[in-house]
Amino acid sequence: MxxxxxxxxxxxxxxxxxxxxxxxxxxxxxxxxxxxxxxxxxxxxxxxxxxxxxxxxxDKGYRLFVDKLTAVKPMSVAERRAISSFLDGAVDVDDVVQRSVRLLSQLTRQIAVVQYPTLSRSTVRHVELVALSTTRVLAVLILSSGRVEQRVVELEEALADDELFELRAGINGAVTGKVIAEAAGAVTAIVEDLRPGTQMAGAAVAAVLAEAMSDHRSDERVAVSGAANLSRFGEFDTNIRPILEALEEHVVLLKLLGETEADGMVTVRIGHEGPLPRFSSSSVVSAGYGPGDTAIASLGIVGPTRMDYPGTMASVRAVARYVSRILDEA
Incomplete structure (x- = not known):
């Protein structure tokens, strides 16, 4: 077989x-x-x-072949070095995603899909408050996904340096390490614990941070690369239109990637095993990525069932691990 x-x-x-x-x-x-x-x-x-x-x-034969693989083929030293040097040059999370999707399509010669880090799965790494003036504060929210949100807060009353220090410490103590949904509630709850003279400023800062934590616009965003690779595969001749249409629908692509774990495991869905009938002639190889053992998003490739499964699985796993490392060090 x-x-x-x-x-x-x-x-x-x-x-x-x-x-x-x-x-x-x-x-x-x-x-x-x-x-x-x-x-x-x-x-x-x-x-x-x-x-x-x-x-x-x-499909059953490919499934047997994939299930009998004793281990994912390791990347060569040259391949690992190329991945590392390409991704290490990224300047922010958006750049990491764009570089990753291009790299994955080049390595596999398939259609690559990378989900942007999901805000709802992120945790708060740190909150910084910077005084721009006595009545203006820059609130910086840093998440485990590497995402950074900045908001300028206008205060009705002047805030002294010691009061700003107290507010910063109180907010970080309440939200650091919490999942974003929990942090949004925790940041507003600390206001009543502040000194009376700091509560008004604290309420303004807390409201802005809570709003930033509730902005889930990136949760259904994906980056796609390698659509031109469809022309390489005769299997897609009669099914290319629905696939091209699906590449424009981010929700559909997220459904294809499915739920994954950030533990180095690669998920392979072959032909009719996938959730969408229009992709019955294709396979999806995906993996989760995120800091530590937490999957905050997924990445993978979509290609014909006739693909190099060992090589594709190795590429997907390697890119997912490198992106996870970058987010862990951010």
């Missing part, structure tokens, strides 16, 4: 018994291989596309 998949992926032609014996030096006759292929066909692992042709793997 492994030989059939490897040959079909590399040659793009249905695989015959004689070719298998010659390429893989199986040490048996073509007749023996034909008998084994007949059993595989009867069990639904391979199929004959037309009379007198060789055999091609089915």
């Amino acid at each position: 492994r030989a059939i998949v490897e040959d079909y992926v590399s040659t793009e032609e249905p695989v015959g018994s004689k070719a298998l014996v010659e390429r893989h030096q199986l040490g048996v006759s073509p007749a023996t291989v034909r008998n084994d292929m007949a059993v595989l066909e009867e069990e639904g692992f391979i199929a004959q596309p037309h009379t007198s042709a060789g055999r091609v793997p089915t």
